[in-house]
Amino acid sequence: MNNMVVLQIRNLNVYYNTLISWVKVLSDVNLDVEKGEIVGVVGESGSGKSTLGHAISRILPPNARIQGDIIVDGVNLAKLKDSELQKYRGTWVFMIFQNPLNSLNPVKKVGSQLLEAVKIRYQREGKKAEEESLMRDVIEVLKDLRLPDPYSIIDRYPHQLSGGQVQRIVISMALLLKPKLLIADEPTSALDVTIQAQVVNLFKQLNKEINTSILFITHDISLAYVVSDRIVVMYAGRIMEDGKVEEVLKSPMHPYTQGLVASIPSGDKNQKLTAIPGNPPSFFALPTGCKFSNRCSKVFDICRKKEPSIIEKNGRKIRCWLYE
Ligand SMILES: Nc1ncnc2c1ncn2[C@@H]1O[C@H](COP(=O)(O)OP(=O)(O)OP(=O)(O)O)[C@@H](O)[C@H]1O
Numbered sequence: 007m008n009n010m011v012v013l014q015i016r017n018l019n020v021y022y023n024t025l026i027s028w029v030k031v032l033s034d035v036n037l038d039v040e041k042g043e044i045v046g047v048v049g050e051s052g053s054g055k056s057t058l059g060h061a062i063s064r065i066l067p068p069n070a071r072i073q074g075d076i077i078v079d080g081v082n083l084a085k086l087k088d089s090e091l092q093k094y095r096g097t098w099v100f101m102i103f104q105n106p107l108n109s110l111n112p113v114k115k116v117g118s119q120l121l122e123a124v125k126i127r128y129q130r131e132g133k134k135a136e137e138e139s140l141m142r143d144v145i146e147v148l149k150d151l152r153l154p155d156p157y158s159i160i161d162r163y164p165h166q167l168s169g170g171q172v173q174r175i176v177i178s179m180a181l182l183l184k185p186k187l188l189i190a191d192e193p194t195s196a197l198d199v200t201i202q203a204q205v206v207n208l209f210k211q212l213n214k215e216i217n218t219s220i221l222f223i224t225h226d227i228s229l230a231y232v233v234s235d236r237i238v239v240m241y242a243g244r245i246m247e248d249g250k251v252e253e254v255l256k257s258p259m260h261p262y263t264q265g266l267v268a269s270i271p272s273g274d275k276n277q278k279l280t281a282i283p284g285n286p287p288s289f290f291a292l293p294t295g296c297k298f299s300n301r302c303s304k305v306f307d308i309c310r311k312k313e314p315s316i317i318e319k320n321g322r323k324i325r326c327w328l329y330e
Pocket residue numbers: 022023024031049050051052053054055056057058067069225289
């Protein structure tokens with residue numbers, strides 16, 4: 007395996023058992039994330055972004071079934087039994103949610119949760135240290151993140167902090183755990199606009215300081231542009247396009263990506279914002295052929311009959327008959 011690749015997803019399918027039937031929500035997902043890379047995963051609501059994050063973190067609900075391989079630093083997490091997962095949780099993959107309270111234990115003080123995180127890392131690295139010196143690590147990180155009065159913060163419960171503070175605590179937990187892969191699922195959506203920019207900068211800082219690879223999930227392609235090195239566009243549970251962020255934004259290849267890019271406000275008051283017509287399809291009634299064909303302005307015969315496979319073209323991956 008290439009040492010630079012932290013995450014390798016191969017032929018991943020995820021199904022949910024619903025009241026009506028089993029439904030396939032992720033189809034043929036193949037994705038590599040390199041060490042230190044920030045990959046933005048974008049797509050409209052319901053495209054399967056969170057399902058992808060939950061599958062990698064192995065926190066899918068009990069009605070989900072998973073096929074394929076999810077290899078993080080050589081360990082195939084998809085094949086581990088629940089009992090074997092504990093060792094890898096948080097340190098191999100750490101997930102940050104839209105509601106940061108979901109990443110914390112509501113009945114434990116912030117300080118003891120952060121202390122646990124640093125202990126886990128020391129254990130992983132085979133190091134020993136006194137509790138006092140571990141607590142100093144915790145305080146250092148909180149100071150680095152410019153949390154005012156860290157000594158009083160560690161003595162509080164998560165619900166006693168503001169949304170922005172809790173998200174910083176969760177990010178400091180990641181700094182203490184130093185996971186190989188961090189998955190952030192809409193981590194700024196629940197925050198004030200002013201706090202959002204600060205939190206985005208913290209992610210970038212985290213990525214630089216500890217070289218953690220980040221999968222940054224968002225419906226907001228302009229946010230993905232600011233944060234990411236690479237961008238992966240999802241639609242109906244499939245990857246439609248995958249490439250370097252500047253290239254994808256400058257010259258989107260897939261008509262769906264073109265639609266997403268055209269909907270980004272440029273700040274020019276004469277700009278005509280165009281939304282993609284129609285809505286994403288239900289997983290129970292996906293179009294035959296390309297799943298975007300019923301909304302696509304460039305649709306032609308074959309698109310409605312056969313689904314294109316994902317191919318590599320000019321250093322970009324693309325799933326569209328226009329390029330086959
Ligand atoms: N536990 C579940 N059981 C059945 N279906 C589910 C379950 N969780 C998600 N789904 C369905 O899977 C599809 C993909 O959802 P998912 O949350 O992964 O998409 P998303 O792109 O993250 O959307 P959003 O941005 O709205 O969270 C949706 O149709 C959703 O209704």
